[in-house]
Amino acid sequence: MENKIIEKATEMFLTLGFKSVTMDDIASGMGISKKTIYQHFENKNDLVEAVTMHLFETISCGIDEIQAQGKNPIEELFSIKDFVLKNLKNESTSPIYQLQKYYPQIHKNLMSRQFTKMGDCVIANLRKGVDQGLFRENINMELIGRFYFAGMTSIKDAELFNPIQFSTKEVQETYLEYHLRGISTSKGITVLEELLKNNNQ
Numbered sequence: 176m177e178n179k180i181i182e183k184a185t186e187m188f189l190t191l192g193f194k195s196v197t198m199d200d201i202a203s204g205m206g207i208s209k210k211t212i213y214q215h216f217e218n219k220n221d222l223v224e225a226v227t228m229h230l231f232e233t234i235s236c237g238i239d240e241i242q243a244q245g246k247n248p249i250e251e252l253f254s255i256k257d258f259v260l261k262n263l264k265n266e267s268t269s270p271i272y273q274l275q276k277y278y279p280q281i282h283k284n285l286m287s288r289q290f291t292k293m294g295d296c297v298i299a300n301l302r303k304g305v306d307q308g309l310f311r312e313n314i315n316m317e318l319i320g321r322f323y324f325a326g327m328t329s330i331k332d333a334e335l336f337n338p339i340q341f342s343t344k345e346v347q348e349t350y351l352e353y354h355l356r357g358i359s360t361s362k363g364i365t366v367l368e369e370l371l372k373n374n375n376q
Contacts, residue, residue: 177215179205185226189264193223193273224281227274231285234262235292242296248304249355249366253374255296256347263343272333286328293324301358309363323354348374 183205187196198219202209216222241254263270275282297320304310330336330346355367 176211180212180215180222181225181229184222185229188223188226189270193270194277198222220278220281223274223278224284227281227285230262231288231292234259237262238292238296242299247307247366248300248309249359249363249370251300251303252351252355253370256351260344260347271331289328290324293327294320297323304358304363308360309366310358311360314358319358326350326354 180201184196184201187201187204191200198209198212201222202212212222216225237258238255241251241258244251244254246254271282274285298316301310301314301316301319305312305314327350330350336346352367352371356364359367
């Protein structure tokens with residue numbers, strides 16, 4: 176039952192927002208009593224924390240699987256972007272922004288885990304790109320990794336990037352292209368532009 180509650184809460188939080196959804200809404204959506212939820216989670220804060228950790232683990236495992244597929248590093252980043260967007264339902268309700276605003280401690284813990292995970296992924300991606308001649312040899316990988324994380328975090332700010340004005344997909348794709356153009360060799364740019372052309376067809 177606990178896993179079913181987490182799954183339903185995840186779906187509702189991502190669709191409607193962490194702030195908007197109440198424990199009553201989740202109970203109603205599952206056709207169970209609110210008391211049943213409280214048998215597994217002491218309060219909404221506990222449930223929000225369980226949902227964010229569940230999402231983090233799901234996305235982390237998916238990223239690991241994508242990295243194991245042997246794609247070139249440019250294609251790999253686009254696959255990861257598509258996978259994350261799919262799991263976050265395109266973030267139409269800006270759930271990360273709501274998490275930061277209403278559950279700051281949970282958001283802080285999530286950011287810490289994401290920084291560690293993303294840092295490792297980005298460094299591995301950069302190394303692979305340099306080895307394959309797609310990324311410039313003289314890039315500071317540690318610094319670029321932090322730039323990338325900082326940018327990915329900032330573009331989730333709904334005040335800066337209003338989802339009504341800019342779709343999450345457009346923001347993510349534009350940022351990814353921006354990142355890749357800054358570090359790619361001419362060979363990498365050719366691969367990137369071919370990928371962008373295919374994606375737009």
